[in-house]
Amino acid sequence: MNSLRVQHLLPAILVLLLATTVTYLSFIREPASAFLFPRLVAVVMLSLAVWNFIRAARGLARVGNGISLDTLLKILPGLLVMVVYLFWAAKYFGFYLASFVAFFILFTLYDPASHKALRSWMVRLIVTLCFMLVIFCLFNLLLQVQTPRGIFL
Amino acid sequence: MEFLQYFGGVFEPLSFALLVFGTVGGLILGATPGLSPTMAVALLIPFTFQLQPTQGLILLGAAYTATVAGGAVSAILLKIPGAPANIATAIDGHKMAQAGHGTRALHVSFLASGVGGVIGVLLLIFLTPVLAKWALAFGPSHLFWMAILGVTIIGSLDSKSFVKGLLSGCLGFWLSMIGYDDIQGAQRFIFHDSLTGGVNVIAALIGIFAIPQVIEMFANGRQSAVVKAVTVQKQSLIDSVKLLFQNIRALSIGTVIGSVVGLIPGVGGQIAGLVAYDQSRKFSKTGHKFGTGHPEGVIAAESANNAMVGPSLVPLLTLSIPGSPTAAVLLGGLLIHGIFPGSDLFENHPQVAWTFINSMLIGQLLMVIFGIWIASYAARVAQVPSSIMAACVLVLALFGSYSVQQSMGDVYIMATLGIAMYFLEKFGFSAAPLVLGLILGPIAESNFVQGSMIANAVSSPSHYFLTGSLNLLLIALVIASVAYSFIMTRREAKAIKRSTPTASDDAVTS
Numbered sequence: 001m002n003s004l005r006v007q008h009l010l011p012a013i014l015v016l017l018l019a020t021t022v023t024y025l026s027f028i029r030e031p032a033s034a035f036l037f038p039r040l041v042a043v044v045m046l047s048l049a050v051w052n053f054i055r056a057a058r059g060l061a062r063v064g065n066g067i068s069l070d071t072l073l074k075i076l077p078g079l080l081v082m083v084v085y086l087f088w089a090a091k092y093f094g095f096y097l098a099s100f101v102a103f104f105i106l107f108t109l110y111d112p113a114s115h116k117a118l119r120s121w122m123v124r125l126i127v128t129l130c131f132m133l134v135i136f137c138l139f140n141l142l143l144q145v146q147t148p149r150g151i152f153l
Numbered sequence: 154m155e156f157l158q159y160f161g162g163v164f165e166p167l168s169f170a171l172l173v174f175g176t177v178g179g180l181i182l183g184a185t186p187g188l189s190p191t192m193a194v195a196l197l198i199p200f201t202f203q204l205q206p207t208q209g210l211i212l213l214g215a216a217y218t219a220t221v222a223g224g225a226v227s228a229i230l231l232k233i234p235g236a237p238a239n240i241a242t243a244i245d246g247h248k249m250a251q252a253g254h255g256t257r258a259l260h261v262s263f264l265a266s267g268v269g270g271v272i273g274v275l276l277l278i279f280l281t282p283v284l285a286k287w288a289l290a291f292g293p294s295h296l297f298w299m300a301i302l303g304v305t306i307i308g309s310l311d312s313k314s315f316v317k318g319l320l321s322g323c324l325g326f327w328l329s330m331i332g333y334d335d336i337q338g339a340q341r342f343i344f345h346d347s348l349t350g351g352v353n354v355i356a357a358l359i360g361i362f363a364i365p366q367v368i369e370m371f372a373n374g375r376q377s378a379v380v381k382a383v384t385v386q387k388q389s390l391i392d393s394v395k396l397l398f399q400n401i402r403a404l405s406i407g408t409v410i411g412s413v414v415g416l417i418p419g420v421g422g423q424i425a426g427l428v429a430y431d432q433s434r435k436f437s438k439t440g441h442k443f444g445t446g447h448p449e450g451v452i453a454a455e456s457a458n459n460a461m462v463g464p465s466l467v468p469l470l471t472l473s474i475p476g477s478p479t480a481a482v483l484l485g486g487l488l489i490h491g492i493f494p495g496s497d498l499f500e501n502h503p504q505v506a507w508t509f510i511n512s513m514l515i516g517q518l519l520m521v522i523f524g525i526w527i528a529s530y531a532a533r534v535a536q537v538p539s540s541i542m543a544a545c546v547l548v549l550a551l552f553g554s555y556s557v558q559q560s561m562g563d564v565y566i567m568a569t570l571g572i573a574m575y576f577l578e579k580f581g582f583s584a585a586p587l588v589l590g591l592i593l594g595p596i597a598e599s600n601f602v603q604g605s606m607i608a609n610a611v612s613s614p615s616h617y618f619l620t621g622s623l624n625l626l627l628i629a630l631v632i633a634s635v636a637y638s639f640i641m642t643r644r645e646a647k648a649i650k651r652s653t654p655t656a657s658d659d660a661v662t663s
Binding site: 037139 | 199364371561
């Protein structure tokens with residue numbers, strides 16, 4: 001069994017598990033009339049998920065290239081920053097400070113410019129400051145969105 | 154000619170300013186590779202909350218029109234289509250630019266987009282009221298089947314795998330059911346506190362369309378080489394206009410194909426551009442020149458992808474069935490302002506409907522003017538490194554999704570759906586049917602419940618939902634859309650098997 005077949009099998013199993021859970025919950029929860037439509041959808045979803053799983057198990061699920069190790073390694077740092085930023089830092093440190101830090105880290109991580117040259121660090125800092133200034137003007141001053149301040153801003 | 158009464162609304166200062174802003178911003182966003190029209194419109198929705206529904210829709214409509222056309226700039230100057238709709242434009246457009254006719258290519262591209270776009274919007278103007286009146290005859294069972302049809306058509310036609318397309322549609326339906334049941338107040342599928350209020354459509358749209366693009370930009374790594382744009386010299390606009398009308402055949406083919414494709418739900422601009430390019434080549438006396446920098450190729454592709462924009466809104470505004478993924482996002486924008494497409498829109502909110510449609514007509518003209526004016530500058534924006542773009546989109550996604558209801562729950566939903574969608578897309582699941590399921594889910598459910606109540610009072614549910622000529626027609630269309638996709642998938646799989654007798658599991662198409 002090659003890696004792409006295994007890769008296709010993983011989402012197929014996850015979707016099957018989700019469909020099974022949805023179907024199970026739809027049929028055991030009350031009042032039944034509130035779950036009439038969910039039951040209908042769940043049965044169709046489960047049938048399709050089973051079909052999809054069988055195709056993946058037989059190696060017939062071929063749509064999609066999957067993810068190579070190289071791609072995974074490239075996205076992993078950015079993904080980690082994204083997860084920490086969206087799920088924790090934004091609320092804990094406040095939107096503006098967290099966004100400033102996340103923007104700067106992501107820009108630095110994926111910037112092709114040298115990490116040794118002082119000039120490139122200055123450019124990153126200035127670009128980040130300018131962008132955050134625009135965001136602040138747009139959301140705080142113009143749209144007046146009250147964002148979580150966290151422990152800072 | 155009801156639409157003529159509402160032209161004044163477009164020229165109100167704020168409305169017109171938004172139209173210009175949406176057009177210019179859309180052209181710049183469209184010229185930026187990696188920022189699709191769908192994502193641009195999704196990110197703009199939060200900015201419309203503070204606006205009147207009409208003004209919000211004007212902004213979204215202008216952005217939709219201009220991003221599709223703006224994608225031609227990077228396609229011509231960088232050979233990177235700004236959006237999938239501009240793939241065909243890059244073939245001849247970039248060759249023209251390399252041969253020193255970059256400005257001419259940009260001119261004919263925007264002029265053709267304008268002609269195609271205006272005809273597309275005229276179709277929208279004249280077809281929509283007729284279909285909206287026809288939609289008045291629809292009862293709950295018909296609306297239920299229409300919602301199902303919307304998901305099955307996009308699920309089967311927009312996806313490479315119809316099983317995964319339909320499964321995506323079901324996932325969207327399920328997401329729409331999370332939260333409290335509208336009628337009985339029962340809790341459904343609330344696994345986390347953030348889900349108590351259900352899945353907010355706008356937050357979900359931002360996540361599903363923006364976050365996968367951000368991660369895709371991460372996947373480029375630390376790209377050292379920024380693609381250099383072809384430099385352009387000044388060229389006469391009048392000569393470009395003459396060139397456009399010398400190629401009237403390509404312009405006509407592109408416009409007709411784009412308009413027809415737009416009317417078919419689920420078939421996007423990418424298909425319109427490619428089909429028009431192909432047909433134009435077949436009907437051209439100089440077909441052998443296609444691919445070598447022939448203006449006909451640019452004209453056919455661009456007139457088609459913009460002619461698609463107006464008609465793609467016909468099924469959306471009359472039957473709640475979006476003709477393209479971007480139209481699905483626009484539907485979300487309508488619903489968030491409490492406006493429901495269909496006869497209600499034209500009966501109770503004619504000012505909103507007609508001012509929006511008229512603005513799209515004026516927007517096409519503005520798109521030509523600003524497109525020609527700023528095209529060469531927009532190419533510079535297209536060269537912004539993906540590291541900056543990814544960070545910008547991520548921050549905008551956070552602020553945009555939060556500002557919908559000022560709730561961190563929406564941010565978590567946006568992030569979870571976005572990250573999940575990136576991985577699902579890598580395995581052949583599609584965003585469009587999922588989004589449509591999410592948007593059409595409540596419409597399908599409410600009509601299913603209403604229909605069931607009526608059915609229990611007068612007959613049986615099976616009789617109510619499965620009989621009657623319109624019900625049977627819609628059921629036949631649902632079955633036909635699934636069967637067509639099934640047959641096409643089987644045929645493609647057989648063709649691949651025949652061409653590669655030892656096809657391994659690594660084959661990426663089926």
